[in-house]
Ligand SMILES: Nc1ncnc2c1ncn2[C@@H]1O[C@H](COP(=O)(O)OP(=O)(O)O)[C@@H](O)[C@H]1O
């Protein structure tokens with residue numbers, strides 16, 4: 589492992605009774621970056637995070653976090669990490685401020701130090717107005733932010749966020765994303781699990797797609813998108829009677845058969861040769877007198893990637909608030 593690696597997992601395996609949850613997970617997260625672990629329910633995300641955070645022993649493989657082996661030096665690891673929603677438990681009876689001061693004192697920051705740290709975090713996470721109300725009165729989004737603040741009182745090098753925004757409304761989710769970005773800007777390494785493609789796309793430098801206990805793909809969001817498919821050219825024609833002409837024009841490219849969608853009055857073709865194909869398509873359409881109402885190049889989305897890799901439809905981009913209280 590190079591010194592630039594904050595999290596390294598090699599061949600992690602875990603079996604619960606008769607069910608094998610992890611079949612050998614490999615991950616490598618460079619210091620100061622964000623890895624998104626993207627996968628459907630039951631993929632093994634939480635199991636992986638719990639092993640990396642020293643809360644669960646693997647049956648096989650090894651992991652090094654913040655420079656220390658999780659099995660041999662769990663205390664050294666724990667001292668350097670934060671884990672959302674776990675041992676940074678927030679007491680609902682105490683105010684947001686009291687919770688953070690208490691944690692600061694447990695971490696031996698001293699009374700003054702703990703109070704200053706609490707004030708700083710309440711401010712950074714947008715909780716100053718609610719600072720002196722019991723945490724039990726907070727909304728779902730505020731609770732997640734307080735939980736995250738509680739995780740970083742001790743200034744961790746590595747932060748594990750297990751589905752940090754599941755069940756949050758889009759506004760709260762955006763606020764939380766900004767908080768995470770700020771932490772990353774300050775040099776923290778983050779491993780976050782998510783079922784939301786948009787979240788991985790927004791926050792992660794690299795994404796590991798997990799399914800049924802295996803990493804089925806790894807790369808930057810762009811690399812993953814390129815892996816599943818090429819860009820497509822979509823031409824919507826102005827007049828339905830020109831649809832066949834448009835299909836004939838696009839058939840000239842690379843030899844792949846264009847797809848015709850009669851309802852949308854649209855012809856789609858994969859772009860095998862990038863811009864050259866776009867130029868050729870434009871001139872072929874003009875030569876045949878086809879008027880395009882719309883002409884655009886579309887990247888495969890992370891949705892396409894997720895579906896191609898796992899056969900599971902991804903969660904909608906805008907989660908409902910149903911699960912706001914689930915932890
Ligand atoms: N304590 C447990 N006992 C038995 N099976 C478990 C336990 N925890 C998780 N599992 C199973 O292991 C698999 C992975 O679970 P988990 O890591 O929680 O996935 P995810 O977080 O991606 O939803 C699932 O099939 C789950 O049902």
Ligand SMILES: [Mg+2]
Pocket residue numbers: 633634635750751
């Ligand atoms: Mg989970």
